[in-house]
Amino acid sequence: MNKPPSRRKKVIPGASEEPKPAADSAKENNSGQDNPASATITVTAVEVRELTDQEQSLRLQLERQVERAFLSAGQALMELRDRRLYRSTHRTFEEYCRERFNYSRDAAYLKISATVVYENLQKFLPTIGRQIPMPTNERQLRFLAKAELEPAVQADVWQQAVEQAGNKIPSGRIVKDVVDRIRERTKVPxxxxxxxxxxxxxxxxxxxxxxxxxxxxxxxxxxxxxxxxxxxxxxxxxxxxxxxxxxxxxxxxxxxxxxxxxxxxxxxxxxxxxxxxxxxxxxxxxxxxxxxxxxxxxxxxxxxxxxxxxxxx
Structure with missing residues (x-):
């Protein structure tokens, strides 16, 4: 009578009967790992979600808030000055600005003047001008404020300065160049x-x-x-x-x-x-x-x- 085949493992001399580490097992399963040139790198893809309409609106609102920070400051200073809301603690508006905000007299009035010019630009730029980049700080409007041009002329100067800057927000120097050209062209003795x-x-x-x-x-x-x-x-x-x-x-x-x-x-x-x-x-x-x-x-x-x-x- 024939004997059934044995289920015992064949013992190989010199081999340990302890289980192999997982790393060794992985090596056996990945036959190409011994060759670095054929190694496989797994990259996890990250999905970039588009902004929702609500997020896009919020972003635009916050960007405008950052850009118009100087405008809000100028409007606030103007009201503080015109209504003399500093009178309970300071004798003059200049003293109040220096001690409360650390603004020199020129810095405070520059913010106010820049605010007036900005509001003129909003009013006098044409409808298509809504796509024109608007000023983001008072330094860009310094020379427009000092030139004391008519509001419509101020809007024309800003448009020309934007074009000269490659349809980007122009520097104060570019604005000054445009102002000088216009004043020279309309020079009055x-x-x-x-x-x-x-x-x-x-x-x-x-x-x-x-x-x-x-x-x-x-x-x-x-x-x-x-x-x-x-x-x-x-x-x-x-x-x-x-x-x-x-x-x-x-x-x-x-x-x-x-x-x-x-x-x-x-x-x-x-x-x-x-x-x-x-x-x-x-x-x-x-x-x-x-x-x-x-x-x-x-x-x-x-x-x-x-x-x-x-x-x-």
């Missing part, structure tokens, strides 16, 4: 002459803040500006910030001499505070004469500080 008497009109010029009504003598005439001597200093201003007083030659000469007298008093470092009241009063009285009492007061103060004055003829 400066109507003022040295020796004439003018009144300062501050408008939106921060350098003239508090100088409304000051009169002065034109000492220099440039292409777009004049230097004017007043009782408390020299101011270089644009011609649109001046109003000419149409006076006779002898009246101009009287006010020129009066300006010299007031400036001499202002240079006295040890002067009494009451002298400043006199200087400010006469410095805003744009008339080619002094009353009898004004003349006596001015003469008395000059003698007090040993200032000799001889009327020029």
């Amino acid at each position: 400066n109507p003022y002459h040295i020796g004439e008497i003018c009144i300062l009109l501050p408008k939106d010029d921060p350098d003239l803040r508090g100088k409304a009504g000051y009169w002065g003598v034109v000492s220099h005439v440039g292409d777009y500006s004049c230097t004017v001597q007043t009782w408390d200093g020299d101011y270089t201003v644009k011609i649109e910030h001046l109003k000419l007083l149409e006076l006779l030659d002898e009246d101009c000469q009287f006010m020129q001499q009066l300006c010299v007298r007031l400036r001499q008093l202002h240079q006295v470092a040890s002067r009494d505070s009451s002298v400043d009241w006199l200087l400010q009063g006469l410095g805003k009285q744009a008339k080619p004469y002094l009353s009898s009492l004004q003349a006596k007061l001015l003469g008395t103060v000059e003698r007090e500080y040993k200032i000799e004055w001889r009327q020029q003829k």
